[in-house]
Amino acid sequence: MIRVFDIVVVGAGPAGLAGAVAAAGCGRTVGVLDDNPEAGGQIWRTGVRDKKDESDQPRHNAMRALEASGAELLTGHRVIDVPEPGLLQAAVEKDAPKGAELIRWRSLIVATGARERFLPFPGWTLPGVFGAGGLQALVKGGLPVQGKRILVAGTGPLLLAVAAHLKQYGGNIVCVAEQASYAQMMPFLVSLSGSPGKLLQGLRYRATLAGTPYRTGCWPVAAEGDSALRSVRLSDGKRIWTEVCDYLACGFHLVPNTELAQLLGCGLQNGAVIVDRQQRTTVQNVFCAGEPTGIAGLDAALVEGEIAGYAAASAPERTASLMERRDKESAFGARLTNAFRLRPELRSLSESHTIVCRCEDVPYGELRERSGWSDAKLQTRCGMGSCQGRICGAAVEALFGWQPGSVRPPIFPIPIADWCDGKTISNESTEP
Amino acid sequence: MSNAGVIRIRVNRVAIEVLEGTTVSAALVSAGVPCRTSVTGEPRTALCGMGICFECRATVNGVPHRRTCQMTCTEGMQVETGE
Amino acid sequence: MANFDVLIVGAGIVGCATALECAEAGMRVGVVERDLVGGATTAAGMGHIVVMDDSPAQLALTAYSRELWRKLQPALPRNAEYDPRGTVWIAGDDEEMQEVFAKRRILGEAGVVSEVLDAQGIAEAEPFLRKGLAGGLLVPDDGVIYPPVAASFFLGEAQRKGAVLVRGRAVVSLERGRVVLADGSSHGAEHVLLASGAEISLLPFLPIQKRKGHLLITDRYPDMVRHQLVELGYLKSAHSITDDSVAFNIQPRRTGQLLIGSSRQYGDTTREVNPAILRRMLDRAVEYMPCLREVSGIRVWTGFRAATADKLPLIGPTEKTWLHLAMGFEGLGITNAPGAARLAADHLLGRPSAIDATPYLPMRIGNPEAMHV
Numbered sequence A: 001m002i003r004v005f006d007i008v009v010v011g012a013g014p015a016g017l018a019g020a021v022a023a024a025g026c027g028r029t030v031g032v033l034d035d036n037p038e039a040g041g042q043i044w045r046t047g048v049r050d051k052k053d054e055s056d057q058p059r060h061n062a063m064r065a066l067e068a069s070g071a072e073l074l075t076g077h078r079v080i081d082v083p084e085p086g087l088l089q090a091a092v093e094k095d096a097p098k099g100a101e102l103i104r105w106r107s108l109i110v111a112t113g114a115r116e117r118f119l120p121f122p123g124w125t126l127p128g129v130f131g132a133g134g135l136q137a138l139v140k141g142g143l144p145v146q147g148k149r150i151l152v153a154g155t156g157p158l159l160l161a162v163a164a165h166l167k168q169y170g171g172n173i174v175c176v177a178e179q180a181s182y183a184q185m186m187p188f189l190v191s192l193s194g195s196p197g198k199l200l201q202g203l204r205y206r207a208t209l210a211g212t213p214y215r216t217g218c219w220p221v222a223a224e225g226d227s228a229l230r231s232v233r234l235s236d237g238k239r240i241w242t243e244v245c246d247y248l249a250c251g252f253h254l255v256p257n258t259e260l261a262q263l264l265g266c267g268l269q270n271g272a273v274i275v276d277r278q279q280r281t282t283v284q285n286v287f288c289a290g291e292p293t294g295i296a297g298l299d300a301a302l303v304e305g306e307i308a309g310y311a312a313a314s315a316p317e318r319t320a321s322l323m324e325r326r327d328k329e330s331a332f333g334a335r336l337t338n339a340f341r342l343r344p345e346l347r348s349l350s351e352s353h354t355i356v357c358r359c360e361d362v363p364y365g366e367l368r369e370r371s372g373w374s375d376a377k378l379q380t381r382c383g384m385g386s387c388q389g390r391i392c393g394a395a396v397e398a399l400f401g402w403q404p405g406s407v408r409p410p411i412f413p414i415p416i417a418d419w420c421d422g423k424t425i426s427n428e429s430t431e432p
Numbered sequence B: 001m002s003n004a005g006v007i008r009i010r011v012n013r014v015a016i017e018v019l020e021g022t023t024v025s026a027a028l029v030s031a032g033v034p035c036r037t038s039v040t041g042e043p044r045t046a047l048c049g050m051g052i053c054f055e056c057r058a059t060v061n062g063v064p065h066r067r068t069c070q071m072t073c074t075e076g077m078q079v080e081t082g083e
Numbered sequence C: 001m002a003n004f005d006v007l008i009v010g011a012g013i014v015g016c017a018t019a020l021e022c023a024e025a026g027m028r029v030g031v032v033e034r035d036l037v038g039g040a041t042t043a044a045g046m047g048h049i050v051v052m053d054d055s056p057a058q059l060a061l062t063a064y065s066r067e068l069w070r071k072l073q074p075a076l077p078r079n080a081e082y083d084p085r086g087t088v089w090i091a092g093d094d095e096e097m098q099e100v101f102a103k104r105r106i107l108g109e110a111g112v113v114s115e116v117l118d119a120q121g122i123a124e125a126e127p128f129l130r131k132g133l134a135g136g137l138l139v140p141d142d143g144v145i146y147p148p149v150a151a152s153f154f155l156g157e158a159q160r161k162g163a164v165l166v167r168g169r170a171v172v173s174l175e176r177g178r179v180v181l182a183d184g185s186s187h188g189a190e191h192v193l194l195a196s197g198a199e200i201s202l203l204p205f206l207p208i209q210k211r212k213g214h215l216l217i218t219d220r221y222p223d224m225v226r227h228q229l230v231e232l233g234y235l236k237s238a239h240s241i242t243d244d245s246v247a248f249n250i251q252p253r254r255t256g257q258l259l260i261g262s263s264r265q266y267g268d269t270t271r272e273v274n275p276a277i278l279r280r281m282l283d284r285a286v287e288y289m290p291c292l293r294e295v296s297g298i299r300v301w302t303g304f305r306a307a308t309a310d311k312l313p314l315i316g317p318t319e320k321t322w323l324h325l326a327m328g329f330e331g332l333g334i335t336n337a338p339g340a341a342r343l344a345a346d347h348l349l350g351r352p353s354a355i356d357a358t359p360y361l362p363m364r365i366g367n368p369e370a371m372h373v
Helices: A014-025 A057-069 A132-140 A157-168 A182-194 A196-208 A259-264 A298-312 A316-339 A344-348 A364-368 A373-380 A392-400 A416-420 B024-030 C013-024 C056-075 C094-109 C119-125 C147-160 C233-239 C275-288 C290-294 C330-349
Strands: A002-010 A030-033 A072-074 A077-084 A087-093 A097-110 A114-116 A149-155 A172-178 A214-216 A219-225 A229-235 A240-244 A247-252 A254-256 A286-288 A355-357 B006-011 B014-019 B057-060 B063-067 B078-080 C003-009 C029-033 C087-091 C115-117 C135-139 C164-167 C171-175 C178-181 C186-194 C209-220 C228-231 C245-252 C257-266 C296-307 C314-317 C323-327
Touching: A002 A014, A002 A298, A014 A030, A014 A057, A014 A097, A014 A298, A030 A097, A077 A097, A077 A259, A097 A259, A097 A298, A097 A416, A114 A132, A132 A149, A132 A157, A132 A247, A132 B024, A149 A157, A149 A219, A149 A229, A157 A172, A157 A196, A157 A247, A172 A240, A182 A196, A182 A316, A219 A247, A229 A247, A259 A286, A286 A298, A298 A316, A344 A392, A355 A364, A355 A392, A364 A373, A364 A392, A373 A392, A373 C147, A416 C275, A416 C290, A416 C296, B006 B024, B014 B024, B024 B057, B024 B078, B063 C209, C003 C013, C013 C029, C013 C147, C013 C323, C013 C330, C029 C147, C029 C186, C056 C330, C087 C094, C087 C119, C094 C115, C094 C135, C115 C119, C119 C135, C147 C164, C147 C330, C186 C330, C209 C275, C228 C233, C228 C275, C233 C245, C245 C275, C257 C275, C257 C296, C275 C290, C296 C330, C314 C330, C323 C330
Parallel strands: A002 A030, A002 A097, A030 A072, A097 A286, A149 A172, A149 A247, A172 A214, B006 B078, C003 C029, C003 C186, C029 C164, C087 C228, C186 C323
Antiparallel strands: A077 A087, A087 A097, A114 A254, A219 A229, A229 A240, B006 B014, B057 B063, B057 B078, C087 C135, C115 C135, C171 C178, C178 C186, C209 C257, C209 C296, C228 C245, C245 C257, C314 C323
16 A cells, blocks of 8 residues: 655654644645654653643644644654655554555655764763663653662753753752853853743753753763663863762764655755755755754754745745744754864773774774774674664764765665565556 | 553563553663663663664564664563563 | 786785785785775675585585685684584475485585485474475585675785785776876786776676675574575576576574575666565565564665676686786675685796686687777
8 A cells, every 4th residue: 555645744843743734734635754653753752751741832732733734643654765756665663563654745854853972982881871862762751760860961952951851850960061161152152142932941941950060061981880870980171070870861962864865865964954945955845854954953943844844835935934033043053063062082082992883882992993984884894783873873973084874775674574565666666 | 640550561571560651661771671782792771762773672572673762561561681 | 106916906805815815925916996995796795605516617616715714714803703604505395305415416526515404404403494395405514704804804914914905096907017097106017917896897898797686684683594594596596697586595694683685687787776676585585484574674785796607707817918817706706715816826826726727717718809908
């Protein structure tokens, strides 16, 4: 069976939902695909313990709008291949893998969001060390943190948001360690005065975290423990000290999820999908909105999603009024990137035996000698495991400056049956 | 306060109770059970929480290599870890 | 502008093994590689070290080369993942079982150990194969390797013995006494040896055709497959010189991942995965091993084998005595690398070979134009 839509949106986070609602509002048939059990993406993930809590107004509005729009939401759908232009192949997974589906589209909006950047340091593979967004996702997924000592480290505004949420769930936040210096963040902080909404959000987080040390110019140098985390050593460039903790929530800002865009043939620059002001990519009928076009936060995702929805629905006249917001959020994104640049010390945290590729257990010492990403893949198998370089790719780019290579299908692993069954390529479609 | 009920799953044959709607990875982490063992024998557990790092993989109801951070616990679910 | 006794074009596994042989024999060796060591044809393959009996000459070369692999084994680095797994050839029915007996006899005459498995025997050897197979042939001394690391190791050893690697530029022309690179630089060499895998643009009239293959690698499923498993129909597939074909071939890696093949196509020189052929290949695999349906496939890739009309490689001098070849290995480049390297070095040094080298001489193909540079 092939599902057919005028417009397919991949990703049901803020950008995807905004795009779907806008496009459906123009009378188009819209399908929204997401590989999670529920819509919302990362930032609007619902918490097990607060399912009935609808106090997050933007999320609440977006969900209501989606329900009312007539767009069809397909959760548990993981896009794995683009067999030919205008066609997507998605693996369907509810409680168990349920085969693959083909989905035909006239226009496509890629709203695949972002993932955290992880940098290796001694002990980072210990149970108890999570991403910052990673620990938040787990807590929303029901992990109790009542009374747990938690260190939040890395870089980016996500750290504050995560620390505040974890504290609200009862976590004991030992401190927030931000690697950027105050001086580096200052232009960004000052500019917040022009964005009252963001400023207010930041102040709310700080209020929640009153009494929690927030250290800038401070980064983790080692996670310690035997089979699980016991403590973390921090450095501020002058001294090194140890904090005892149960969990470390550590992430170094975000990188765009561009695999689908790459498979579609979209042009990229600096790791982000190239788009014009109508969110058009370099491939005809393919649009992109939100973090994959450049990390710029929720408000950027919302306005870009809306623009992409109207543009994909051939209603560009409706985007004119959104351009001012778009430009403003784009500028915010540029300031964000500047504020949270990685300091050079972070490139030399690893020791020879520190694992860099977690799927294949490839240590830093083996990678150091290689000439580039392809050479490393070939000789050490770094990036050849299940995650196909999603975790180590960002790390080796930061450590060695290597650019990751091209993307091949399947974008995510699928059971072999999905290739074998009739639901994959139909007999009539031409071979690429 | 949540209205979620409580359900039981089995982790390595041991019964544990979780709130309805809990993800399998959250259940494993809260039980202190590492999800998998790495190629060189290290215990590993969820890192990214969003289906990208593959560190949260476990065998669920007999199917290996399931990403537990994207699965919700169901009554009677059998989870085997350590592969 | 260095001067070499031999300049080898291509640092794939054959080129690297040949570099080591020549360096060990005291020759001044240069190796030119456009991209990554072991990164092209070498990287695409399965890494199966297997004795093949489709012709006496192929049997002689693969048996000889396999023995050389076994002697190399203690020196190979851990990352080369040499694994003495053994092959099980699968007989689906009684007709194929007759082939099993014939194969055992032929291998035995060449001194290659094998053991016939009856229906129960193959079920015990490989519990996850489908029920109802007639039996099979176990060839216990076959093995598995990870080729890019082996190539890199050979080259490293060659460099330790004085070989020089020139990397990052393509060769644009081969002339008597020298090789010219894309940046205009050139290297003087007494002999030039072409070992460029499926890349034949330097000698476009070489009687070599590309045969595209697909491979799929899975997540870890330790203990699902114990030997490299190949259906006997593989031989028919490898033999056909015109049709697209698939044949069941599965390899367990030391990590527990499974490598599933195989496919052969002529005429398609694009790198893209061909969904129809991939599907046929996987359908075939699932026929032999039904549990593969649920197995998680991580990645699919394609590669090109260099095929000659008589299925035998081209090893030795062309009609231009300064130009030698080590080309055209089809699906046996990995298996035959050490053997071909030894024969190639024998030709360059004028020393006798341990096996009859005549069947692989490039000049056997009676077309002088073929070697025209």
